[in-house]
Amino acid sequence: MQKKVIVIGAGISGLTAAFYIKKLAKDVSVTLLEASDRLGGKIKTVRKSGFTIECGPEGYMARKPALTELIREVGLGDQLVNSKSGSYSIYVNHRLRPMPKGSVMGIPTKLLPMVTTGLISPLGKIRAAMDLVLPRVYQNKDMSLAEFFGRRLGHEVITNMIAPLLSGIYNGDLADMSLEATLPQFAGIEKKHRSLILGMKHIQPPKQVGVSKKKAGQLLSLSCGMDVLVEKLADAIDDIRLNAPVRHVQTGRVEMEDGTVLKADAIIVAAAPKQLGPLLDFPEAWALSHDKRTSTATVALAFKKKDIAAVAGSTGFVVSKKEGLSITACSWMNHKWANAAPDDCTLVRSYIGTETDPKMAEETDEAIVNKVLFDLRKIIEVGTPLFSVVTRQMDNMPQYTVGHNQRVQEFEAALGKISGVYACGAILHGVGVPDCVDNAKRAAEQAVAALTE
Numbered sequence: 001m002q003k004k005v006i007v008i009g010a011g012i013s014g015l016t017a018a019f020y021i022k023k024l025a026k027d028v029s030v031t032l033l034e035a036s037d038r039l040g041g042k043i044k045t046v047r048k049s050g051f052t053i054e055c056g057p058e059g060y061m062a063r064k065p066a067l068t069e070l071i072r073e074v075g076l077g078d079q080l081v082n083s084k085s086g087s088y089s090i091y092v093n094h095r096l097r098p099m100p101k102g103s104v105m106g107i108p109t110k111l112l113p114m115v116t117t118g119l120i121s122p123l124g125k126i127r128a129a130m131d132l133v134l135p136r137v138y139q140n141k142d143m144s145l146a147e148f149f150g151r152r153l154g155h156e157v158i159t160n161m162i163a164p165l166l167s168g169i170y171n172g173d174l175a176d177m178s179l180e181a182t183l184p185q186f187a188g189i190e191k192k193h194r195s196l197i198l199g200m201k202h203i204q205p206p207k208q209v210g211v212s213k214k215k216a217g218q219l220l221s222l223s224c225g226m227d228v229l230v231e232k233l234a235d236a237i238d239d240i241r242l243n244a245p246v247r248h249v250q251t252g253r254v255e256m257e258d259g260t261v262l263k264a265d266a267i268i269v270a271a272a273p274k275q276l277g278p279l280l281d282f283p284e285a286w287a288l289s290h291d292k293r294t295s296t297a298t299v300a301l302a303f304k305k306k307d308i309a310a311v312a313g314s315t316g317f318v319v320s321k322k323e324g325l326s327i328t329a330c331s332w333m334n335h336k337w338a339n340a341a342p343d344d345c346t347l348v349r350s351y352i353g354t355e356t357d358p359k360m361a362e363e364t365d366e367a368i369v370n371k372v373l374f375d376l377r378k379i380i381e382v383g384t385p386l387f388s389v390v391t392r393q394m395d396n397m398p399q400y401t402v403g404h405n406q407r408v409q410e411f412e413a414a415l416g417k418i419s420g421v422y423a424c425g426a427i428l429h430g431v432g433v434p435d436c437v438d439n440a441k442r443a444a445e446q447a448v449a450a451l452t453e
Contacts (some may be wrong), residue, residue: 001293002027002029002183003005003025003028003265003266003451004028004029004030004263004264004265004266004448005018005028005031005265005266005267005268005376005451006030006031006032006033006254006262006264006266006267006268006271007021007030007031007032007080007267007268008039008239008246008249008254008267008269008270008271008279009033009034009035009041009269009270009271009272009425010032010033010034010036010039010041010234010242010427011039011040011041011042011218011270011272011425011436012040012043012079012230012422012433012436012437012440013117013231013270013424013425013426013437013439013440014032014034014040014041014268014270014271014440014442015032015039015040015072015230015234015237015442016233016436016437016441016444017268017270017424017440017443017444017447018030018032018236018268018444019070019100019233019236019237019444020235020440020441020444020445020448021268021444021447021448022236022238022299023073023236024236024429024444024445024448025448025451025452027237028053028273028448028451029239030237030238030239030283031237031238031239031241031264032234032237032240032241033241033244033246033254034240034243034244034370035241035243035244035245035246035271035286036242036243036247037165037242037243037273038242039055039234039240039242040227040230041272042056042057042396043057043226043227043260043433044057044227044228044391045058045225045226045227045228046178046389047225048302048340048387048389049302049316049342049386050345051300051302051336051339051340051341051342051345051347052225052335052340052341053300053302053333053347053349053389054225054226054337054345054349055300055389055391056186056226056391056393057297057432058219058221058226058228058297058331058336058349059219059220059221059336060166060219060220060221060230060433061218061219061220061432062082062219062220063218063432064432064434064435064438065434066434066435066437066438066441067090067107067220067433067437068078068080068220070184070437070441071229072221072231073405074229074232074233074236075232075308076222076224076228076232076288077228079222079223079224079228079360080220080222080223080335081220081221081222081338082219082220082222082341082370083219083220083221083315083336083337084220084313084315084336084337084338084342085153085166085334086314086316086335086336087099087314087317088165088314088315088316088317088401089117089311089316090159090160090161090165090317090318090319091318091319091320091323091325091379092119092160092164092318092319092320092322092323093118094323095118096311096379096380097117097118097119097319098117098314099119099161099188100113100114100116100119100230101114103161103167104225105162105165105177105183105186105201106157106161106162106163106165106166107149107161107162107186107196108128108155108198108200108277109199109200109201110198111129111195111197112290114128114129117134119160119161120156120157120160120161121156121332122217123156124125124154124156124160127152127153127154127155127157127182128154128156128197129197130154131153131190131195131196131197132196132197132198133195134151134152134358135194136190136194136408137151137152137190138179138187138190138191138422139235140386141270141404142179142180142181142402142403142404142405143178143402144171144174144175144177144179144379144402145162145166145174145178145179145182145183146163146173146174146175146177146321147175148159148179148186148187149162149174150188152190152196154175154199154264155195155357156339157380157415158174159234159320159321159322161320162174162318163320163321163331164318164319164320164321164328164329165318166182166183167318167321167328168191169349170182170397170399170400171294171353171397172294172399173294173399174209174399174407176292176366176399176401176402177399177400177401178400178401178402178403178405179402180404180405181400181405181408182400190375193344201274207412208417213283219336221250223338223339223433229431234297240397244245244256245257246271247279247281248278248281249267249269249280250418250421251418251419251420251421252264252265252267252420253387254267259279264314264420265373265419265420265451266421266422266447266450266451267420267422267424268418268421268422268423268424268443268444268447269421269422270423270424270443272396272425273288273289273291273293273425273426274289274293274395274396275289275320275395275425275429276288276289276411276423277289277290280371280415280418280421280423282414282418282442283414283443284407284410284411284413284414285408285411285414285415287411288408288411288427289408289426291398291401291404291407292398292399292401292409293395293396293397293399294353294354294395294399295361295362295391295393295394295395295396295397295439296351296352296353296354296361296393296397297351297353297360297361297368297391297392297393298349298350298351298352298388298390298392298393299349299351299352299368299369299372299388299389299390299391300347300348300388300389300390301347301348301349301350301352301373301385301388301390302345302346302385302386302387302388302453303345303346303348303374303382303383303385303386304344304345304383304386305345305346306383306404307382307383307385308380308381308382308383309380309382310332310344310346312389314332314335315332315335315336315382316329316330316331316332316335316336317329317330317379318330324362324376325353325373325378325411326371326372326373326375327350327351327352327371327372327439328352329350329351330348330349330351330353330376330404331348331349331350331351332347332348333347333348334346334347339441341420345386348376350372350375350376350423352368352371352372360396361392362392363386363395363396364388365388367439368390369385369390370390375387376409383446385387397431397448398426398427398429398431406426408429411423411428412428420450422434422443422446422447423443424439424440424442425440
């Protein structure tokens, strides 16, 4: 009898898990269940008037190979493109200021650019330089990013440099975020070199995996649009059911919201973080479901080039929270990706909504666009956009708070006692698309190994 696998959730994690199940065990039937009316989760591409707008992930770090391998396996390797190189600025003290040369994630590695930057006051620079002589802070016990970087480099470097960059990536509060789960490499640098500034000097830029170009950026994407990857993955799956919410999961059976029961030899849960507890209903799953999450909105604005000022030599900027703006970051997408906009146009993507104001993303499209334009006009000259596209992620951005890795270990240990049920997704081992792909592939391998025993 043909064996059956059910995958719950059709974001990149669920699609990847289903794809690798079929790749590793072609005779297994795979059913993919998705509660919403579309595939792809956070991945969404809009094409309009010659613009290619990535409403979710625009690309991914080239140094992480899992996604590049998947893209090549589905036959899209010839569509891989590098981002264009460029620098980022920080809006602080009512001005756009370039990130000091040699800074990595806001951490200085060269003293002269740090001395001359306008981002930090003279006292803040002296405090940051104390990193050169301070003893180690991390003692093999998880701590928040704010505590770790604050004790090493001081509050001003946190506020004006590190927090704007990291908040743009994680949309979280550094006072909550786990060092071990989000940036463990910095704990390792301190452990080896004691000083972050000295340690960062020894770190070589990672070799990119994928398309190689001179002066290329550190991101890879698909020239055809990220949604084409979703379509290719979906093509490999036997049965896809949209608008099919699940109520509960246990060994061998999936109970749907309408009461229908589906039988399966293996089940992979790749649902949103808030669904882990209700679906699996054991304490460790509920603990992850109750972890902090945030909401955010992405606003893409299309302009004629003459109607918006460019930031010279920059692909965008991030905003210090102390400026009190609604936007947290802004990218000139056509400065990064050749296919983003027609030659005479500019595509700007801004992010709005923070952990301190989660309701902002719930406002109407018009209200959100007006807030973005209001803030942008405080920073640069901005005219009237041709059109806008607003995308929301509501209560769906997991925050790896202090102790996250321990909670994940406890969850996976408990899940391991439930025969034939596996899990993957952004709540576990990384929020980036390559991390989700890597995690989903491991879940698929575990399921196939159990099926073939």
